[in-house]
């Protein structure tokens with residue numbers, strides 16, 4: 034299993050847009066390049082499942098390029114530990130793989146931010162991207178009544194996607210208020226206008242409210258209805274699913290684990306996408322939420338930079354800067370409103386793994402104390418869900434990251450020759 | 459049929475399109491909960507991407523397996539916390 | 541009361557809000573002393589947060605036995621009052637014998653404990669397997685000590701402190717003590733707290749405030765899994781533990797596995813000297829887990845959620861320092877509890893306050909007095 038051939042000049046962690054772009058640029062140098070990703074297929078969040086049936090021409094084009102290039106794809110493998118510099122361990126369903134590298138490109142993407150409100154733990158309440166991912170992996174939606182809520186451009190994409198899957202999307206509830214000025218400034222990014230128009234067509238007929246959010250979800254063992262608020266008005270809507278996410282949080286844990294510095298919660302990089310650790314680069318959402326195009330450009334820059342193709346990297350700086358401005362606008366537009374901080378009630382669960390209520394967590398001044406005394410954030414998600422929520426609600430700063438970066442089998446932390454878990458298989 | 463797979467969920471056979479995740483199969487099966495929380499509440503998938511651990515089930519005897527990340531195979535035996 | 545104090549703000553200033561400082565505060569408050577506890581960070585956030593929380597009667601020496609036994613009985617006395625989050629569970633210990641040689645040790649232990657009134661039971665190979673089906677076959681047997689238990693240490697420390705506070709004790713947290721003096725303590729914000737007696741209960745950090753005391757850091761790794769109720773039922777400790785844990789100089793690992801009330805499995809343990817860096821060492825972790833897997837092969841299949849390290853405060857004779865610091869009238873030590881401070885926190889508190897109040901103690905105190913190690917006065 035510890036194939037000595039599993040050593041690469043450039044190893045890319047994450048097979049989303051940023052990782053694909055990075056691998057393709059790096060591969061142009063003729064060096065040995067591989068992508069490792071925990072999903073069964075390439076594509077990351079946005080192009081999930083597109084390897085077989087691409088959803089857009091752009092996805093098709095990038096995925097085809099990777100398929101025909103000399104890039105090795107190690108799928109279903111989650112990187113969780115670096116026992117020594119230049120060597121990574123990844124867990125697969127079958128066991129463990131050891132991957133050697135010279136240069137590393139982190140393209141670990143983002144996850145959704147979830148915020149607690151009464152009833153958010155009921156089956157039937159999922160993330161917006163979360164429900165989309167489940168549908169992409171086969172969950173039937175025909176005729177299901179769905180409300181899409183929370184914040185961020187993802188809500189529109191998800192609503193359009195679910196509508197296409199024959200769901201009955203009742204409403205998009207966006208908590209932000211300033212979508213108008215957002216729309217007005219789009220002229221600076223012509224490709225975005227085109228996407229916006231296309232989205233608008235796909236969303237035709239779906240009710241869309243800004244300044245609107247879910248106050249609570251109700252049901253007996255499963256979601257039956259939700260209570261919405263729009264200004265002074267509140268009302269109930271019966272639905273089968275609530276797809277609710279509050280924009281995105283960068284996945285920085287792997288970078289922190291490798292010792293890369295963060296800046297305002299995202300991985301700090303220089304103009305060549307190099308992190309503060311020599312030989313480690315980072316691209317895509319992990320360096321700040323910026324969307325697909327920015328991820329692709331950052332990925333290319335990182336891939337070129339990691340393989341001494343600096344001229345090619347520099348040629349993309351201007352484009353990156355322009356897309357970065359769009360990202361900044363995006364993040365300003367979808368900033369979270371303070372009213373959301375008042376949604377959790379004393380008995381609302383904030384840590385879903387350990388069932389810690391808001392009242393119990395709130396008593397503590399910071400993470401470590403709450404962790405030690407209430408188990409908040411001590412479950413298998415390792416605080417990935419409650420962490421960003423509590424950062425918003427109580428301004429708690431995230432803690433350090435220790436191995437394993439993600440839960441793995443005990444046997445996969447045993448590393449002597451012919452370890453037990455391998456013998457058993 | 460080559461484009462479907464059959465597995466059992468809590469002892470009942472379920473047929474799903476090939477390529478479906480175990481989470482999908484569990485949802486289709488109508489099982490009450492994927493897992494029960496520490497206090498016994500029913501829980502079901504939240505993130506759909508392997509991060510939240512709410513979709514955990516027992517697959518072929520292996521407990522705490524995230525069903526959203528596993529593709530259904532013929533003959534799989536899945537147990538949820540009913 | 542015989543304390544040399546009166547004009548001070550407090551009778552007692554306890555530096556360190558780990559389980560030892562918290563237990564001492566409770567005992568002091570219960571005995572009518574005015575107390576302040578100064579903790580620079582989180583209550584129970586030091587070694588107490590890292591410890592396994594095994595309440596165990598040990599037989600390494602008569603003195604160690606006396607203190608652990610006394611302490612365990614004190615735990616049993618308060619057991620029914622402990623809140624749920626202390627997760628007290630009398631799961632018992634099984635000392636596992638792999639071979640005939642270790643079985644002889646089991647018999648010796650049986651006699652030792654029985655002679656001193658501790659209930660024990662010898663398990664043969666079949667009984668061991670029946671008690672713990674996930675142990676590998678082929679083990680020779682074991683010794684069951686049913687009265688041993690397990691707690692969740694940070695919540696135990698918090699509970700002790702809350703009890704103290706309900707009796708009037710004060711807590712100053714978020715501020716560090718920078719110096720100890722005869723009049724009390726000096727804080728990092730330059731303020732002073734005057735106290736008749738100062739107690740250094742800062743565990744492995746204690747030499748920083750009282751230079752010269754012989755307390756060394758002994759690093760340990762631990763790993764906790766997801767919930768697998770019933771996978772392990774007793775605290776299981778290999779008897780090879782005795783051989784390895786006692787070698788003062790070299791690094792060692794031992795099979796030491798604990799069932800948490802949550803159904804989680806806590807896997808230990810390792811011991812290293814001369815390492816000050818708290819980072820997880822992949823090689824050490826691997827050695828420790830591989831030892832656990834030798835005894836419990838199925839453990840490799842469990843999902844590991846978290847790993848951490850902690851520092852035991854080790855003394856040359858493996859006994860804590862409880863009592864007056866040689867060379868100082870009003871400075872007392874409550875430190876050096878090595879790998880047993882969760883257990884012995886309750887007994888330590890009694891012995892310390894007994895000394896301050898000139899009460900007689902339930903067990904002889906001489907083996908724990910700092911003067912046994914430090915015959916010369918300590919002058920920083």
Ligand SMILES: Cc1cc2nc3c(=O)[nH]c(=O)nc-3n(C[C@H](O)[C@H](O)[C@H](O)COP(=O)(O)OP(=O)(O)OC[C@H]3O[C@@H](n4cnc5c(N)ncnc54)[C@H](O)[C@@H]3O)c2cc1C
Pocket residue numbers: 046047048049050051052069070071072076077078079080110111112113140141142143144145161162163165166187190191281284287316317318319324325328438507
């Ligand atoms: C749930 C979700 C749905 C989204 N849907 C849309 C959409 O429909 N439309 C849209 O415009 N944008 C969508 N986005 C936004 C999207 O994140 C970006 O536009 C873009 O995909 C970012 O690309 P990336 O390469 O930076 O990250 P990602 O696409 O997130 O890719 C990162 C990859 O790294 C993998 N990974 C992370 N850590 C490890 C590790 N330790 N070991 C191995 N693999 C690892 C992840 O599993 C993932 O596959 C979505 C985001 C999320 C979170």
Ligand SMILES: Cc1cc2nc3c(=O)[nH]c(=O)nc-3n(C[C@H](O)[C@H](O)[C@H](O)COP(=O)(O)OP(=O)(O)OC[C@H]3O[C@@H](n4cnc5c(N)ncnc54)[C@H](O)[C@@H]3O)c2cc1C
Pocket residue numbers: 555556557558559560561562578579580581582583584585586587588589590591592593594595596715716717718741742743744745749759760761762809849850851852853874875876877878879880881882883884
């Ligand atoms: C891996 C491991 C496993 C263990 N397993 C067990 C077990 O199973 N059973 C058992 O009985 N024991 C066990 N122990 C031992 C036990 O954890 C310790 O002996 C015990 O926690 C010591 O408690 P303490 O209060 O002396 O020290 P600590 O808990 O370390 O408390 C000292 C406190 O002092 C504070 N402090 C330090 N300096 C200052 C300052 N200048 N000003 C203010 N505050 C300060 C610190 O922040 C800390 O909170 C284990 C230890 C380790 C490391």
Ligand code: FES
Pocket residue numbers: 502503504505506507508509510511512513514524525526527
């Ligand atoms: S739904 Fe979150 S891990 Fe599967």
